[in-house]
Amino acid sequence: MQSQNGARALTRNFDRGARALALLAAVSMVASCGLPRSGPNKREIYASSVIKGGDAFIVDVTPQIARIASQQTTFGFSKAFQSAGLIGPDTISPGDRLAVTVYENVKDDPLLGATGQRASPLPEMLVDGQGYIFIPYAGRIKAAGQTPEGLRQAITRKLEDQTPDPQVAVIRLAGEGSSVSIAGSVAASGVYPIEPNTRTLGGMLARAGGVSIDPATALVRVTRNGVTGKIWLNDLWQNPNLDIALRPGDKIVIEEDKRKFTSLGATGQSIVPFKSSNLSAVEAIATVGGLQTNSADPTGVFVFRNESAKVANAVLGRNDLTGEQRMVYVLNLTEPSGIFEARDFLIRDGDTLYVTEAPYVQWTKTLAALTGATGTASNIANTADSLNGN
Structure with a gap:
């Protein structure tokens, strides 16, 4: 009787060992089949x-x-940008339009006007690309770079030898001479004149309504005479030295940061834009x-x-x-x-x-695959038994 019990115990132990070996073999086989995973280990x-x-x-x-x-990568403006001083609020530039009036101290035969006419308003004139205007009897006069007062004195000196005590008035009209263009991700792109409160980059951006994107990812690019400087918008607000003085013809572009990184593996799977500099x-x-x-x-x-x-x-x-x-x-x-x-x-x-x-x-996936395979095999066996009438 004892020998029979010992044989049964030996058989059970053998069966357990066989099943364990079979399980290990199955795990190895399933693992070697290449279970789904997010990438290399x-x-x-x-x-x-x-x-x-x-x-x-x-x-x-x-x-x-x-x-x-x-x-x-660091951004910034060169010394040429940063050393440029503020232009005068009334500095005349090529492209500006001027209104010039000459008052003469004669009645009978004025130099510029009709008889009996002391005030002679000249036709509105455009400062040409070289910065000059033409005044009758005075010739070509350099206007660009001067203030209206400086130009008034220059015209007066040219005319005073030809008409007694001439009085000249010069008014700088609205024009595109002292102006900059703003484009890109701004509230209102366009061409803006350089005025007393828009003579710097920060003031001009405020005049355009600010940026229309997240300031943390906004880049400001300024091009002047073919040279470009670029900074982060947040750096502009934090560093007063970057609030450069503008020059006529500057091109300002606001662009969004295009940098990205890729996320893979056991985390979010995506291409992710940068959210800050x-x-x-x-x-x-x-x-x-x-x-x-x-x-x-x-x-x-x-x-x-x-x-x-x-x-x-x-x-x-x-x-x-x-x-x-x-x-x-x-x-x-x-x-x-x-x-x-x-x-x-x-x-x-x-x-x-x-x-x-x-x-x-991977072990969890392997066991899940084995459990699923075992359940499928059991279902197939049960179906076969049913068809055989067992």
Whole structure:
């Protein structure tokens, strides 16, 4: 009797072992079939390292690496823009229109008017492209760069030898001479005259109604004589030195930041525009909804980037690299300083932010696939038994 019980126990243990082996074999088979996943795992990414025969440098982010790799393109105005002083509110420019009236101290035979007419209003005149106007009996006179008072004195000197004690009045009319154009993402694009309260960039933008996009992503581009300077709008408000004096003919364009990064893996899957001039890795993760709690591996946050040779050499402590280099920066958010380093590491245009799945996720998928397969097989067997009348 005891021998029979021992045989039965041995048989049960054998069956359990066989089932365990079968389960392990099934898990291995299902896993090898390539279950769906969001991308490569940490082991596969590290296998692409240059030191393992791959084509990418894989670098753990430290405070020093964050400082070197987070260099952003800086914008600003050249000294030529910043050194230009404010133009006078009445400075005459090519394209301006002027009203000139000459008063003569004679009745019988005035130089410019009819007999008995002391005041002689001249036809409205346009300051030509070279900055000159034409006054009868005075000839071509340089008007551009002068104020109406300065031009009045110049005309008077030209006429005083030909008519006794001439009195001249000069009025600068509304025109397109001292004006700038504003286009792009502004409330009211158009051509605006440079007036006392619009002689600087900030004043002119206010005159145009401000920008029509998020100021955090607005860029201001100013082109003058073929030279262009560009700044962030927020920098304009924060730094008075960037509120440059305008010049006639300046072209101002407001454009939205076009930079983007790609988010993949165990986080939001999307192409994401920048929401500010500087975007840290932490902010980028938050922008796409954060790490997926049920699947993300906080030790496997990667930033893929094509880095310039200069930066790559500095990051790797080398000086022999040439051309763009493929770099993979690794952030471990579980380390004590990991959040700080992710906060200091800046995302750049074209970066790919990738978060790997936690190791248990593939096991969960494998078990789910096995459970589903077992249930399907059981249903098929039950159906077959029913058809056979069992």
